[in-house]
Amino acid sequence: MSDSVATNTSTALGAAPTFDQFGLAADILKAxxxxxxxxxxxxxxxxxxxxxxxxxxxxxAQTGTGKTASFSLxxxxxxxxxxxxxxxxxxxxxxALMLTPTRELADQVAANVQTYSKHTPLRSTVVFGGVDMNPxxxxxxxxxxxxxxxxxxxxxxxxxxxxxxxxxxxLVLDEADRMLDMGFLPDLQRILNLLPKERQTLLFSATFSxxxxxxxxxxxxxxxxxxxxxxxxxxTNVRQIVFExxxxxxxxxxxxxxxxxxxxxxIVFCNSKIGASRLARVLEKDGIVAxxxxxxxxxxxxxxxxxxxxxxxxxxxxxTDVAARGLDIAELPAVINFDLPFNAxxxxxxxxxxxxxxxxxxxxxxxxxxxxxQLADIEKLIKRPLEVEPLEVTMRARRDxxxxxxxxxxxxxxxxxxxxxxxxxDEAGSRRRTAGTHDRPRGxxxxxxxxxxxxxxxxxxxxxxxxxxxxxxxxxxxxQPLAALLGGLGMPRKSS
DNA sequence: AAAAAAC
Numbered sequence: 001m002s003d004s005v006a007t008n009t010s011t012a013l014g015a016a017p018t019f020d021q022f023g024l025a026a027d028i029l030k031a032x033x034x035x036x037x038x039x040x041x042x043x044x045x046x047x048x049x050x051x052x053x054x055x056x057x058x059x060x061a062q063t064g065t066g067k068t069a070s071f072s073l074x075x076x077x078x079x080x081x082x083x084x085x086x087x088x089x090x091x092x093x094x095x096a097l098m099l100t101p102t103r104e105l106a107d108q109v110a111a112n113v114q115t116y117s118k119h120t121p122l123r124s125t126v127v128f129g130g131v132d133m134n135p136x137x138x139x140x141x142x143x144x145x146x147x148x149x150x151x152x153x154x155x156x157x158x159x160x161x162x163x164x165x166x167x168x169x170x171l172v173l174d175e176a177d178r179m180l181d182m183g184f185l186p187d188l189q190r191i192l193n194l195l196p197k198e199r200q201t202l203l204f205s206a207t208f209s210x211x212x213x214x215x216x217x218x219x220x221x222x223x224x225x226x227x228x229x230x231x232x233x234x235x236t237n238v239r240q241i242v243f244e245x246x247x248x249x250x251x252x253x254x255x256x257x258x259x260x261x262x263x264x265x266x267i268v269f270c271n272s273k274i275g276a277s278r279l280a281r282v283l284e285k286d287g288i289v290a291x292x293x294x295x296x297x298x299x300x301x302x303x304x305x306x307x308x309x310x311x312x313x314x315x316x317x318x319x320t321d322v323a324a325r326g327l328d329i330a331e332l333p334a335v336i337n338f339d340l341p342f343n344a345x346x347x348x349x350x351x352x353x354x355x356x357x358x359x360x361x362x363x364x365x366x367x368x369x370x371x372x373x374q375l376a377d378i379e380k381l382i383k384r385p386l387e388v389e390p391l392e393v394t395m396r397a398r399r400d401x402x403x404x405x406x407x408x409x410x411x412x413x414x415x416x417x418x419x420x421x422x423x424x425x426d427e428a429g430s431r432r433r434t435a436g437t438h439d440r441p442r443g444x445x446x447x448x449x450x451x452x453x454x455x456x457x458x459x460x461x462x463x464x465x466x467x468x469x470x471x472x473x474x475x476x477x478x479x480q481p482l483a484a485l486l487g488g489l490g491m492p493r494k495s496s
Numbered sequence: 497a498a499a500a501a502a503c
Contacts, residue, residue, distance in 0.1 A: 101500070101501080102500065102501080103500095103501080128501090128502095129501065129502050129503080130501090130502090133502095133503090150500095150501065150502090151501075151502090152501050152502040152503090153501085153502060153503095154502095155502070156502050156503070159502095178500085179501095181499090181500085182499080182500050182501065183500085183501080184500090184501075187501085187502095271497080271498060271499085272497090272498060272499085273498085273499075294499080294500095295499065295500055295501080320498080320499055320500085321498080321499050321500075322499070322500065324499090339498095341498090342497060342498060342499095343498085343499095346499090
């Protein structure tokens with residue numbers, strides 16, 4: 001409770017802060033107003049004064065808390081006094097650098113910065129991989145004060161000498177934990193070594209792991225810690241339900257949930273790229289407009305998918321964890337976990353796509369017998385048990401192949417449910433609009449509970465079947481020189 | 497185990 005400012009505007013509910021209290025320039029406030037924001041979020045209320053004061057920040061905030069504005073607005077403010085209207089590129093050196101782990105996130109942060117700075121003379125641009133370098137190089141050569149980037153492409157530009165980082169006064173590391181997870185540490189170190197030592201550094205991370213603390217102690221100076229929602233907790237306005245389903249029923253379950261709950265727009269998370277593509281195809285066949293977004297799709301496909309989803313042209317965006325963090329899609333009513341993530345933290349990030357900015361949302365997760373470990377990990381992380389209920393999948397998902405763990409659970413009794421899966425293709429197709437919408441299976445007890453209680457153990461016949469049917473995995477050549485990557489890990493190079 | 501990110 002650091003409320004030295006708002007004493008005379010306080011109400012019964014306490015201070016009702018406004019953006020006016022921060023002393024931001026009129027041109028910035030105008031842009032904020034035009035964006036429709038009137039009241040700062042908690043992270044904004046805390047971070048903006050600290051950033052304006054020039055201090056380093058170690059911020060823990062869930063996405064959807066208004067984090068981007070919490071650093072963008074004060075950075076724009078601090079750059080403003082020396083903003084230059086000259087056309088000369090030399091008058092527009094990069095003075096603020098913002099790094100993000102994924103291309104989509106970079107693009108989104110850049111859009112925010114663009115919005116908030118539109119009435120100022122400040123220029124900004126974004127660079128990330130997967131797209132032509134030339135337009136980026138042109139923009140950099142024309143000069144920008146604010147640069148948003150993913151690390152790899154930024155280093156590429158550094159090498160091409162299309163950008164100079166020697167005058168950066170402010171650095172933002174957004175989703176820093178994610179960047180470390182993704183092996184960006186060596187790249188980050190290279191970039192940090194190019195920056196002036198005299199600078200302001202803002203580090204945002206979902207968690208303060210030992211690795212993050214080490215990064216902070218190496219590169220931040222006397223940072224102010226700002227924590228809004230306890231990390232690893234989940235928003236209370238997100239209703240979380242776990243549905244027990246057989247692995248092979250998952251596609252049908254997704255389609256059924258979308259239909260039954262009349263979900264207009266939903267992100268469905270899968271653990272694998274192949275699984276995401278397959279599920280998107282299956283949903284399409286079931287008449288749900290779906291598109292997959294993952295790292296094996298081209299950048300233009302990724303951007304098109306996201307744009308179409310934002311425009312409301314797509315009902316189901318089937319995604320890998322490329323979309324788990326940071327993406328801000330307005331008023332998403334629900335997310336579905338087709339697979340439970342291997343990493344419990346990713347669960348928190350995934351469900352953070354719904355229930356944003358105070359709206360309520362549903363996080364619906366499918367859990368098969370072989371995912372109990374992940375479920376337990378998640379409950380441990382969020383420190384509470386999740387509501388688990390059986391889901392009878394009445395929709396016949398056609399030729400359900402959309403699973404990363406094929407047929408591992410065939411042994412579980414499904415005799416009384418197989419009838420749903422034996423209809424002919426046409427029959428299933430003709431009833432798919434209505435199937436699952438009126439028979440409510442909720443009350444009926446299924447023997448499905450049973451397999452959650454027993455440790456998973458494939459039957460000998462299932463094992464045999466798998467050996468026979470599963471193709472030996474093809475090992476692809478390593479995509480990057482691992483030794484080079486390992487060289488930089490864990491040991492920050494001494495720079496001073 | 498899987499995903500992401502520079503060419």
